[in-house]
Amino acid sequence: MAISFEKLQTRAPELVNLAKKAQFNLSKHDLDGHAAKVALCLDHSGSMRASYASGQMQALAERVLALGTQLDDDGSIDVFFFGTEAWHAGELTLDDYRGGVDRLRAGRHLGLTDYAGAIRAVREHYGLTGPGATADVPVYVLFLTDGAPTNRTAATNELRDASASPVFWKFLSIGDEDIPFLQKLDDLSDRVVDNADYQPVGDLTLVKDQALFDLLLVEYPEWLAEVRGRGILR
16 A cells, blocks of 8 residues: 555655656556555666766665555665675665665675576565465566676576566666667566566666656556466465
8 A cells, every 4th residue: 555645745755746756657557556565676786886976876766765655555665786796785765765775785895797696685585486486465676787697597597487476577777778688588488477577768867757657667567467367466
C-alpha cells in the first residue's frame, strides 16, 4: 500500500512531487494499489566516479525512493552496489535519504563490474534463490550501469537462473553509447519467464521525471501477469 502524500509532506516534503509523478505513471500502467519491494542496484566501477561525484546517483536514488513510496508503505528501498564484488549496503529511507548514496558506499573502493554477483546478492537478500522460490509480493530491481560486465557468461547464467524467481530486473545504462550486452540479456532465451527489460538513457540529467517513471514500468505489467499465471508470484 502506498504512503499517503500527506504523510510524505510531513516526513519528506521534497519527494512529494516526485511521488505524485510516480503514482500518475503507475495509474497509467493499471498498477493502482499494486505492492512491490523496490531495490536499487548501482554500478560501483571506476568509470562511475564522475556520476557519483556529480550527484547523479543520489538524484536517481531519490526518484526510485519516490516510486518506492507508491509501491510499499515502509518508506524505504534496499540499495545494492556492485564493483569487483557486490553487496547489500542497507536501506535508503524517508528519514535519511539526503546524502544517502555516498553514506552507504563510504569506505568502499570503485572496482570492476560484477553483474553476476549483483544479481545473486539481490536474490540472496530476499531469500529467492534456488528452484521453486515464490513470494506474495514481487521485487522490482532498478539495475544501473555504464558498461558491460567483467564476466558475461556468469551474468547470463545468473539472469537465466533468476527467471524462475519473482524478481523483475530493469536494466538502465548511462553514457554516450548503448550496451549491446544488456540488449542480449533483454532478449535472452531459455528463461522460465522474460524477467528483464533494458532501456538506454544516456544522460540521466536530461531525462524528465515523468519520462523516467514511464521507462521504469515498460514490460513490468506483462511480467507480473506471467509470473502470476505460472504461480511464481502467489
